[in-house]
Amino acid sequence: MKTIFHIDVNSAFLSWTAVKRLKDDPGSIDLRSIPSAIGGDTETRHGIITAKSIPAGNYGIKTAMPVVKAMELCPDLVLAQSDFTTYRMYSEAFIDILRKYSPVVEQVSIDEAFLDLTGMEQSIKSLIFQQIVDGTLHDRDETIGPLSSLECSQLIQLLKNFTLLDEFRFSFSTQDDTKEPLYETCYKYSDSEKLETLIHILNSGCAQRTELLKLLPFPLNAAVLIKDEIRDTLGFTVNVGISLNKLLAKMGSDLEKPDKIHTLYPSEIAEKMWKQPIGSLFGCGGKTALKLEKIGIHTIGEAAVMDPDILTAVLGENSGLYIYNAANGNSYSSVSEHVEEAKSISNELTTSQDIDISNLETEGTKILRKLAEQVSRRLKKHGLFAGTIGFTVKTDDFKRRSIQRKFSDSTNDTEVIYDAALDLMYELLLGFNPDPASNISSEPSTALDATYGSDSARTSDTRIDTTNRDFSLPSSQTGLFGMGYKIRLMCISTTNFDHGEYRQMTFDDLIKHSASLEKEKLLSKKRMMKKQKIDELSKTLRLKFGDHVVKKGIIS
Template identity: 40%
Template structure:
């Protein structure tokens, strides 16, 4: 039996969550979702990339990941709000909690989207669920729309219930894509937005998916899409009917096989409920001003130090160690460069991370044939550790032994002080009450 897979995706998550928070704090303020607005930080601090946009902003041609300055040229009255990851985390948890109230067969793939396997929910009593979980739900005229949607066949009625509960309880909307596998469910959720349910089953692929631009195929990156257009493949349907052998010859075996099978709608129907441990720890920041050869000595070390300490704190919290230090930089023309090095002993110590990161960055930027020789400016810096372990196989260093020795000395001194106090108290009692007044225990 084919499975029924949902892909639930928050509409313009960061912007929606920012809008909901503002409305909660001030119900009279303008809803960011109804005006040209973006989430993108503060232009002055150079955290100026569009991370989310409203539908009105989209009409101006504003794109995700473009610089704020560019977006404001397209729309001078554009409202820009800063990122608020604390709020995002709160709303994300609430969003996932609602999804889990329907099924535990859930795979969260990002902060604002998840796959659900709802195959077994065909006979779920949606009316009872909503009465229990949505205080305002009732069979009153004001709920006529949801009551009508609940009369539709499974799984459309289930998707309607999920959308209604999230919209009513949390104040933002989601799209639900429905299919028999994760790929098609994901594709369906990206159809018309916001607050919509779309299906994309195998018998709908030719009419709903094949006419789409090849760049809309999930997993087809910009470079791959450009290469496909270069050989005359402009739509998903053209990729689906192209000779798979020729596709592999143009894209390589792995990519060619993926494009061909995905364009024909084949994908996994397994919703993975397990959470994988982190495979690396990293942090990066956009600099407040470009780092050049002139200000490198004064501006780079504090940035790398702060990033190293952040990575170290998270690793110590999780009690893990890393054996490979890595760095990355992004240039003023948005090109990314990275370097990494294996260290002698895995670590989560901020000083060790910092020292090795500075060596890597120094070689990349100021070494022979370094980027600074080409006059390149740096606008983003990142530090990370991977090849993780739990510390079981760490080889003791001189510093480890020094720390152990110092701890032993402290313990010995504490014991000596304690014994001196006990001896003094014993002597005082004997002087006052006689030698037989106190005896040592064994």
């Protein structure tokens, strides 16, 4: 049986900012203890909430919420700016600790990772013994003190549940010739004297890490060791989810927070997972959850017992089967250190002011240029060329509307990306593309959630003349602006990547990448200039001395 951990930093950006502030100024208030968040500028209304404290969550503030909305919910919300230098530093330290305990660490984002600890029971025991011998655990006991009563009570409950899991049950039979076979069940740790000793230590009120880790069963000992080392040495907390596959480990770590360890084995799915809302299932997005709720599926358990044919009919074959398998705890991917290439690269920006027809040509195009430069830079950094470009906006009713098209040739060029995004922007916002000579393929645009044609409440009967452009179209063709919407966020996205192997080599590419062709181009230019001078001289001589002076290009 596999042993998979998912370890997730609690409110990573906010925690890391709080730790740095306390390190720089020990007398400052801990952001984690007050309503606080990492977000944008409240004056310019720029940005969204990227992390929040637990007290902020009590006000209804959520990640990805616009800053202005968060401030409405909690006027006293303390906002801190993002600090990616600090985030990278703590992320690297976090991953370094994980690599001490497993040779297979799959970092899935800046603040979370999977570990495969299968077959590492003896290795973990050796690491514990090593930390006992070198005094590491003793020093932490001396510095930090014994485990708190809350930690002890949580560990007692975790132990009691763990030792009775079906996954750790053993069956054996006793039989004699005169009786039917008799089957009895025992649990791996249920009769162990170690378990009784552990409970006694945890109930003593002075539980020391040294004695506790000697007795804790695997893999709980590894989870406690990793979780507490991160907290005690780096200053922030994590959640640890333990199971036999990645999906359940991830779902386990998302249970009660912060600073918690949770098991979620198949025998616990019904109790711990099925009662949760369907939207909390890993891999089930908001739109998928809405579709499922429309057919009466509100919890993960309801999806788990639903006929797979119904799920595939509603969601499509791939998504339907995924939801059914995931709801039943089935996952087949393994932990791997191999980093998969990005499936999409995008950048978005919340506007400092609403974008409408009056400032589209000034503010809107500036934002679009900046986004194109950022996307191009990221594509080039990863050596990727995009085959599809998308343009997304968030309107003043906080809904996203998107449009996308394929490039005629994959690219990572800033100007090509900008020009293509400009075409899509005009099509989505104004209802037409003012530039017929576009680098986008002639295939029709794909509108994603951009069902503006049916929004009659917003439709205006007036005709719109765009700034600096002599276009005037009926309201049915004037896009989102024609319906009265304003824009609060703009995004450029790219997908369908290649490494340039499928790109058509253009003459410009050859000139750019071939020194010999560049040299030939210069020589050709010089020859043309020389010929032009000779022709001009010949013409002058003919006019002055007659045609007989120049014969076949030779001056006589």
